[in-house]
Amino acid sequence: MTDLETPRLLLRPMNASDALHVMAGTPGDGARWAPGYPSPGETAAAERFLDTCARSGDPSPFGSYEIRRLADGVVIGGLGFHGAPDENGHVTIGYGLVPSAQGMGYASEALRALLRFARDQGVSCVHGDTDLDNLASQRVMEAVGMRLVKEDEQLKHYRIDWGPQAGE
Numbered sequence: 001m002t003d004l005e006t007p008r009l010l011l012r013p014m015n016a017s018d019a020l021h022v023m024a025g026t027p028g029d030g031a032r033w034a035p036g037y038p039s040p041g042e043t044a045a046a047e048r049f050l051d052t053c054a055r056s057g058d059p060s061p062f063g064s065y066e067i068r069r070l071a072d073g074v075v076i077g078g079l080g081f082h083g084a085p086d087e088n089g090h091v092t093i094g095y096g097l098v099p100s101a102q103g104m105g106y107a108s109e110a111l112r113a114l115l116r117f118a119r120d121q122g123v124s125c126v127h128g129d130t131d132l133d134n135l136a137s138q139r140v141m142e143a144v145g146m147r148l149v150k151e152d153e154q155l156k157h158y159r160i161d162w163g164p165q166a167g168e
Helices: 016-024 040-056 106-120 135-143
Strands: 009-013 064-069 075-081 090-097 125-131 147-151 155-161
Touching: 009 106, 016 040, 040 064, 040 075, 040 090, 064 106, 075 106, 090 106, 106 135, 125 135, 135 147, 135 155
Parallel strands: 090 125
Antiparallel strands: 009 064, 064 075, 075 090, 125 155, 147 155
């Protein structure tokens, strides 16, 4: 699996060793983590990644990615897929940044790159959700072209569609 690069970020695919380090809360050899990394969301993503690897093999390229600043190589968060596309070409994504990296446009920049990658891989629809009170995450999804499609008592659900299956 290859890295995804943006003007300020490197999205580096996680492997099983990386995921184990995230779950243990200790960086691997040479890794540099920003204070606050990993978040509980990152730990849950690492656990999901390892579970998928154990059940059906490495989900690459539809796994988890570290978000690293290009300037210093520090891991400031993560994003990725909750699994491979389903039979309709739909995937679900998640993302998060450490508090010190929030509000600088990194989440939108990283998510745009992941969406381009998904589209290039033939994905027809990407889903994401956020807590009702997480206005920053709602703004990120809207900024990258995702639209609000549903709201329930806990979450706002977003999606973006491409290709002939758009609108399903």
